[in-house]
Amino acid sequence: MVRSAVHVYLRTRPTSAGSSSLSVQQDGKTIKMLLPKNAEAGLINNQLEHLLFKYDGILPKASQETVYSTCAQDVVDHVLRGYNGTIFAYGQTGAGKTYTMSGDTQSYQQRGIVPRAIHQIFKEIDMRVDQEVVVRASYLEIYNEVMYDLLADHFDTLVPSTGASSMDGYGQSSEQYGINHRDAMGGSKKGHHKGTAVGDPYSGHFLGSSYKKDTLHVVDAEVKGLVKRVANTEEEALALFFAGESIRSTSKHALNSNSSRSHCIFTLYLETKQGSDSLGMKGLQSKLTCVDLAGSERTKKTHASGQTLKEAMFINKSLSFLEQTVNALSKASHSRGASSGGRRVLGEDGTSASSDQGNAFVPFRQSKLTSVLKDALGGNCKTVMIGNIWPEDRHLEETISTLRFASRVRQLTTNAVVNERRDPEFLVKKYERQVANLKQELAMRDALSGTSNRLSSRYGSFSEAEKQEIKRIARKMLNGETPIEDVTLHSLNYIRELFMQVKQCADEQKSELGNKHASAMLELETKLKQFGSDATKVEAASKADEGKAASDEAASAAVGESDKPSGFHVGNAPSDARPDRGAGTPVASMENQEDLADTYQDVSAPMPLDLSPALGTSMSGSIDKSTAFDLFKYEVEEGRNLSMILKERKKRLTDLRHNLRDQTMELNSGKEEIDSLTHALKNREGTKSEGDQDVVDEEQYKYMQSLKTAKRNYREVYQKVRDSQLQVQTCSRDVVAAKVDLYKRFNDWYPRTMANVVSRDELLAKMNSLSVQADEENELLDASEHFDKVEMQRIILEDPDSLAFHTAKKSLKKMTPLAKGKTLRGEKAKATMTRRMERDLALNFGLKQ
Numbered sequence: 001m002v003r004s005a006v007h008v009y010l011r012t013r014p015t016s017a018g019s020s021s022l023s024v025q026q027d028g029k030t031i032k033m034l035l036p037k038n039a040e041a042g043l044i045n046n047q048l049e050h051l052l053f054k055y056d057g058i059l060p061k062a063s064q065e066t067v068y069s070t071c072a073q074d075v076v077d078h079v080l081r082g083y084n085g086t087i088f089a090y091g092q093t094g095a096g097k098t099y100t101m102s103g104d105t106q107s108y109q110q111r112g113i114v115p116r117a118i119h120q121i122f123k124e125i126d127m128r129v130d131q132e133v134v135v136r137a138s139y140l141e142i143y144n145e146v147m148y149d150l151l152a153d154h155f156d157t158l159v160p161s162t163g164a165s166s167m168d169g170y171g172q173s174s175e176q177y178g179i180n181h182r183d184a185m186g187g188s189k190k191g192h193h194k195g196t197a198v199g200d201p202y203s204g205h206f207l208g209s210s211y212k213k214d215t216l217h218v219v220d221a222e223v224k225g226l227v228k229r230v231a232n233t234e235e236e237a238l239a240l241f242f243a244g245e246s247i248r249s250t251s252k253h254a255l256n257s258n259s260s261r262s263h264c265i266f267t268l269y270l271e272t273k274q275g276s277d278s279l280g281m282k283g284l285q286s287k288l289t290c291v292d293l294a295g296s297e298r299t300k301k302t303h304a305s306g307q308t309l310k311e312a313m314f315i316n317k318s319l320s321f322l323e324q325t326v327n328a329l330s331k332a333s334h335s336r337g338a339s340s341g342g343r344r345v346l347g348e349d350g351t352s353a354s355s356d357q358g359n360a361f362v363p364f365r366q367s368k369l370t371s372v373l374k375d376a377l378g379g380n381c382k383t384v385m386i387g388n389i390w391p392e393d394r395h396l397e398e399t400i401s402t403l404r405f406a407s408r409v410r411q412l413t414t415n416a417v418v419n420e421r422r423d424p425e426f427l428v429k430k431y432e433r434q435v436a437n438l439k440q441e442l443a444m445r446d447a448l449s450g451t452s453n454r455l456s457s458r459y460g461s462f463s464e465a466e467k468q469e470i471k472r473i474a475r476k477m478l479n480g481e482t483p484i485e486d487v488t489l490h491s492l493n494y495i496r497e498l499f500m501q502v503k504q505c506a507d508e509q510k511s512e513l514g515n516k517h518a519s520a521m522l523e524l525e526t527k528l529k530q531f532g533s534d535a536t537k538v539e540a541a542s543k544a545d546e547g548k549a550a551s552d553e554a555a556s557a558a559v560g561e562s563d564k565p566s567g568f569h570v571g572n573a574p575s576d577a578r579p580d581r582g583a584g585t586p587v588a589s590m591e592n593q594e595d596l597a598d599t600y601q602d603v604s605a606p607m608p609l610d611l612s613p614a615l616g617t618s619m620s621g622s623i624d625k626s627t628a629f630d631l632f633k634y635e636v637e638e639g640r641n642l643s644m645i646l647k648e649r650k651k652r653l654t655d656l657r658h659n660l661r662d663q664t665m666e667l668n669s670g671k672e673e674i675d676s677l678t679h680a681l682k683n684r685e686g687t688k689s690e691g692d693q694d695v696v697d698e699e700q701y702k703y704m705q706s707l708k709t710a711k712r713n714y715r716e717v718y719q720k721v722r723d724s725q726l727q728v729q730t731c732s733r734d735v736v737a738a739k740v741d742l743y744k745r746f747n748d749w750y751p752r753t754m755a756n757v758v759s760r761d762e763l764l765a766k767m768n769s770l771s772v773q774a775d776e777e778n779e780l781l782d783a784s785e786h787f788d789k790v791e792m793q794r795i796i797l798e799d800p801d802s803l804a805f806h807t808a809k810k811s812l813k814k815m816t817p818l819a820k821g822k823t824l825r826g827e828k829a830k831a832t833m834t835r836r837m838e839r840d841l842a843l844n845f846g847l848k849q
């Protein structure tokens with residue numbers, strides 16, 4: 001809100017005669033008026049020698065531009081920011097009001113405040129690319145207390161017609177469209193306010209339907225029914241203004257009247273839509289009102305009679321109401337002056353100058369003019385008045401009158417606020433939401449009155465136990481155990497607590513997830529570093545396998561067929577014949593065996609074999625190693641081949657495991673069959689009498705036969721399981737060997753290729769340049785590479801500890817040329833590759849399966 005005084009400036013019309021009584025003081029704001037000692041005019045107090053009037057500025061010889069920048073620019077600026085603004089010119093006829101407000105419409109240099117304001121507004125709008133601003137214009141003339149719309153629908157300023165007729169050429173009632181006749185001039189007998197087509201004494205044409213009247217009325221400083229025309233450009237706005245001006249001046253000519261007898265109000269309305277905020281589309285609505293008042297001269301001095309007198313009376317009436325209004329307002333401000341610094345602040349409606357403002361009655365509604373200017377004089381508006389004086393001694397009385405009025409206006413204060421307007425559609429939605437919330441709240445209260453739930457009756461803070469309970473509900477909600485709709489919302493306080501608990505749970509989950517992620521990354525890194533330990537593990541695994549084989553042999557032996565029918569013991573091998581972790585049934589040990597190939601890296605090697613020396617710490621500044629590993633696997637032929645081998649072996653391993661699993665299940669069911677048959681046989685024996693013990697009866701025989709078949713089958717399946725186990729073991733080793741091979745070759749390749757390479761692109765370039773050389777040496781080195789590979793596999797399997805040694809030695813050898821490099825297929829390929837790389841790294845190093 002901008003609480004400000006109405007700013008008042010005084011502009012003097014240039015004159016040849018000049019005035020000996022008027023002088024501007026040094027501050028440029030005070031005007032000193034010497035009073036003639038023997039003045040006849042009763043208005044002048046003979047007791048005083050001079051009068052001093054202070055304003056916000058005095059503009060004695062100011063150019064139109066200076067007047068604009070001093071008086072109007074700031075108001076227009078406010079209008080652009082959403083405030084209402086009013087600029088009005090007051091003064092006697094001929095003092096320069098029209099010149100100040102409209103200026104010379106034929107001369108660009110001499111243009112007045114209105115055209116300049118239009119320019120400023122559109123210039124600013126053009127710069128606001130993110131805003132949609134709609135500009136509308138209206139032009140109102142108040143003449144003899146009747147309002148005329150200078151921009152109302154009309155067919156043209158001049159409409160051809162055949163003569164004075166109540167109907168115009170278009171069959172429309174000229175009463176509706178015709179210019180208001182000012183009866184003393186037009187000679188019509190129709191009366192003062194009746195619209196009549198009036199012959200243009202100059203052109204012989206009839207004035208067209210320019211004015212609209214009588215339908216207009218003022219409500220809250222707003223003229224209802226007044227046409228507001230959209231102006232999309234500065235040019236369009238100026239055209240509207242000029243059109244109104246031309247009607248104003250044409251009517252003046254036509255009626256031989258003086259436009260100084262009417263009040264002219266040109267208004268620009270701005271509607272700004274600016275970006276949506278949390279509450280939806282926000283809009284600003286503001287207006288700039290430019291008023292060229294009728295001449296303020298007193299009638300008693302003009303000796304007017306007839307129509308002129310009538311006009312003068314009306315002018316006087318509205319201006320005197322304006323004066324009364326201003327007087328009342330300034331008086332009220334005086335009455336509060338002692339406590340509020342001389343300025344009075346009015347309520348937004350500008351009519352609050354009653355009760356607490358002393359006895360002052362503000363007659364806003366007494367005239368059309370004051371009704372329209374209500375806001376400008378004491379409401380939601382930023383207002384500037386320009387007092388025009390004609391500084392010649394003969395106009396001294398009018399000048400004093402203007403100076404006094406201006407002083408009183410300067411005591412007024414307004415409260416300008418930004419006129420925000422919300423998108424109605426959005427408001428409806430907002431209110432719907434509010435209604436829904438209120439309904440829910442009501443339902444809550446209803447429930448509250450009918451229930452004794454301790455949570456619902458809680459409006460204070462919750463106890464720890466209650467908080468825990470709410471937390472439990474929050475967890476269930478988050479885990480999806482409880483659908484959100486099923487959560488009873490007991491009170492607003494409860495909802496708040498629930499939100500807090502949900503947030504807390506979410507925070508906890510987030511940090512848990514972060515920790516997991518971090519430890520997974522750490523694990524991956526560790527695994528990459530300790531890859532060498534795999535070899536050790538492979539050996540350990542193979543030893544374990546041997547142990548298991550031994551135990552399986554024992555088991556196999558135990559599952560024998562005794563000479564005695566009662567001698568069956570399936571799967572009970574001596575405990576020392578088994579490796580520790582293989583304890584239990586053969587099935588159990590096979591299950592362990594199954595995981596072997598993948599769990600090898602989980603067992604920390606006693607002496608980790610570190611391949612990292614081959615990478616060299618100097619590589620730290622080069623491109624990411626895992627990226628390089630990926631490049632190696634996908635872009636370097638050697639790596640691609642090794643990676644392929646690894647994949648094939650892993651695939652075979654998976655197939656073998658599935659096969660082993662099926663056979664194991666078969667073996668288990670075979671064992672169950674043997675167990676139940678043995679049990680049945682024993683039962684049968686138990687039921688026999690002493691004498692019959694040695695005789696095998698038919699039932700017994702049947703069981704024994706079945707048992708024999710079952711055992712034979714079992715042994716067959718067992719053999720198959722054993723074979724498969726061996727295949728799985730071999731294949732597991734092959735997988736490990738392929739992994740080691742791939743990583744070892746990568747470790748060879750990496751430092752060679754990475755030397756002085758700092759970016760992925762550089763690496764690719766280097767790979768490409770080397771590919772030529774590689775082509776030449778390919779054949780030769782393929783063989784040597786193959787040898788190296790086989791050799792390395794052997795070394796790893798025989799003595800993993802020696803790998804570092806071999807690798808170091810080999811790195812001294814002549815650089816192995818790179819396989820043919822391939823350029824990447826664009827960024828998409830890079831992205832796909834990165835994803836594959838992440839997945840494969842995880843797969844290769846046992847994070848996922």
Ligand SMILES: Nc1ncnc2c1ncn2[C@@H]1O[C@H](COP(=O)(O)OP(=O)(O)O)[C@@H](O)[C@H]1O
Pocket residue numbers: 012013014091092093094095096097098099100260295388
């Ligand atoms: N500041 C000024 N500089 C130049 N000419 C002026 C100035 N003020 C008024 N005039 C001239 O004085 C005459 C009367 O001015 P006008 O604006 O019509 O007075 P009003 O509207 O107050 O009756 C016009 O011819 C106008 O061009």
Ligand SMILES: [Mg+2]
Pocket residue numbers: 094097098099259260292
């Ligand atoms: Mg004028």
